[in-house]
Amino acid sequence: MSNTSSQPALNQVQKTPRVRLSRDARLAVFLFFLGWVMSYADRQLITLALPYIGKDLSLSPTQQGMLISAFFVTYAIVQIPGGMLVDKLGAKRTAVAGVLAWSVFTVATGTAGSFAVMLAIRALFGIGEGVYPAASVKAVAERTSAAQRMTATGWMYSSNAVGTIVAALAGAALIATIGWQGAFFILGAVGLLVALAIGIFLPKADASAAQTLEVQESPTSTITAKDLFRSAALWGHVAMFFGYGVVAWGMSAWVPSYLVDARGIPLGVVAAAAVIPVAVGGVASVLGGRLVDRLGGRHRLIVIPGMLACILTLAMMTQELPVPLFITLIGLLSFFSGMCYMPVFAGPVRGLPTAVVGTAYATISTGSQVAGILTPTLMGVVVENVSWEAAFGVLIAGCVICIIAAALVPRGPDEFFASFARRQTVAVHGA
Template identity: 45%
Template sequence: MSTTSTPSPSPAPPPPYGTSATPARGRVRLDRAAKTTVGLLFLAWIVDYIDRLVINLALPHIGTEFGVDRTQQGMILSAFFLAYAACQIPGGLLADRFGSKRILLWAMLVWSVFTALTGTAWSFAALVVIRVLFGAGQGIFPAAAMKAVAERTGPAERMTASGWISSSNAFGAVVAPLIAGPVIALWGWRMSFFAVAGLGVATFVLVQLLLPPARPAAVPENTGGGGTRALLATPPMWLYVGMLFGYGMLAWGLNSWIPSYLQTERGLSLESSGLLSALPALFGGIAMILSGRCADRLKGRPALLVAPSMAVAGAAVLAMTQARNLVAFEALLCLAYAACTFCFTPIFAVPLRTLSTRLSGAASGMINFGGQSAGILVPILMGYLADTYSFTVAFAVLGLGAALTAVLALIAPQTSASLHSRIGPSLRD
């Protein structure tokens, strides 16, 4: 009678790059390279956001100096988003082709130059052109940054790392008024742009010197453009693009016009409006960190994370327009901002956990395109509505963005497995 021997079990494989070998129950740990990457990109994105938001505080002063109304002021803001949105997908393709670090550095250098040039604008037309070029520089940054994270983390902790980095947007909104407000009050709006441009140059040097190399497995051979073309032709991906469009309507509407609203409608000083604009962003930063952890633990699931949060955000914005006193208005603004920013990282979770790492730049740029496209439309639309009707009407329209995101979150694939079954083999590792 023959016998068969039982093979001895194979040794367990080492943990993926970016994870701890002995994580606590359900707890995500990042290794040193991942933590360094998160820290550097957190700083870079704070500077990115400060450079972007300074103009919101300066807008009433720019309007007075150049003699432009709110609709034209909205055009200045939308000029940035026009180029910023247009460069999202090209930025991802460039990062996939030439490497995330190289594109990160070029983006930081270009946007710092045009931040400084904003302070030299001599007319309304010149300012619009400069902001378009500034937007192009910043537009190639987000997808490259997300690809840098994907190259230095494993799927299980990718959204936790992304949540920390993405929270820099909210914390940048806290810091921007604290830096720009006093500078504008003491030395004028032009000097504020020169000051923050210096921050960009300093951060460029840090990223150049300290960003860790990507893990070898995250840098596959160049496989041509077939994967990218297939990505753009994948219908489920456009659901995530649409989700971020709705998110962008709400987020950019609040970011763009709250400082002007507080100064012109509530009669607050520049310094006070800056502080009250910063407080909601602090709550938003905390919400974004928590959302990254939740997205990793729930493996995406936008119906559980995005839809309820956007419902709360939309309701808070509608209630905010009816608030009669400043305390109630600020409380509702904090709630709206926290609920809205909680959605950002989970919108990216399922695609970035599912798609091939070699396409992470293109995928991030594709989804980001949705959010930044909203930035083209919303500042002009809100400026027009504020001029023609009132700020109450302008802010109420933002609820449409919240509704759009909530509905698409219920329709989109909820997990990596569900998206994986709906994409072609060229999009997988």
């Protein structure tokens, strides 16, 4: 007879007490925060420099667009192989190599004298950046307990907002004073220093972190990359992040055009207003990480209400509203969606051994990258052939996909891990 009275029911919400991050964990978060700031600053810089690059290299609008797309294509392709490489070679080694590579190609961007050379450089730049997400998450996971993991990762990912703002402010100032080539030289050089800092100052991994799971791993049980790719639960998280990505990429790609083209707002006002959702989204990602840790990794309690709030907000945005109210709604949408960012990863990142966290994270991240490739084009087709209101319906569809996936995948890290244990038990007995 098993003793179940001391075990919490799976559907009971267990609040995890707050645990202060160790000094090593805080240092790791800070170093990878800096890496992410440079990642976003370097990738955003080209959008500011594109008019000048197009003029100096005599590029057509199509060629200019291809320079942006080249990064996203290679960045998406390398996600899963990059995650597997991280798990094989280690987070520190891969992270340093990634930051070094993309920083070198950032510098090289400033030396390009033709479209073909620039296109090749930006594609290689995407490969360098593509290995960093999994490396950064794995490195933080190796230095935190499961109960702290999403909080620490949320702090690290708040850097995305900082990097975007750095690119907008510092990048614009550098282009205005020393030209677009000099701006790439400066940001690339700073990236090289960040790679050096990670290589020198990153503390050693905490050996106990690999065993600090939501459930106790069986000594005879191992989870491999092959197991991950066979897991319906993991692909459910991929679908969840795809739905999230539809909202995030659709908003960033088309809301500025909507405000300028459909509402007649000056571009300068739109650019200034764009800082608001970026900042709000950064704060929300931190709060979402802290909250999902407090809730024991139960993502549904955040993702489903958050996406329902996004649907309501998007429905309001389809109405003819005063511009200040519309921008306020953009901020609310960024907050509600940003709260969902970390919870999407909570089950796998908290519930899996750190030996496979890199592969798991990279696989889930691919969902958003695919959304980033598909959504801007799809919304453009809808705007051209139907209406702006219908284009916002595409974003609502992304919310629905995210909600359905969140409802279908295991409720938390314990159930997520248990799904692998059950499969292995069936395989053993079946054999």
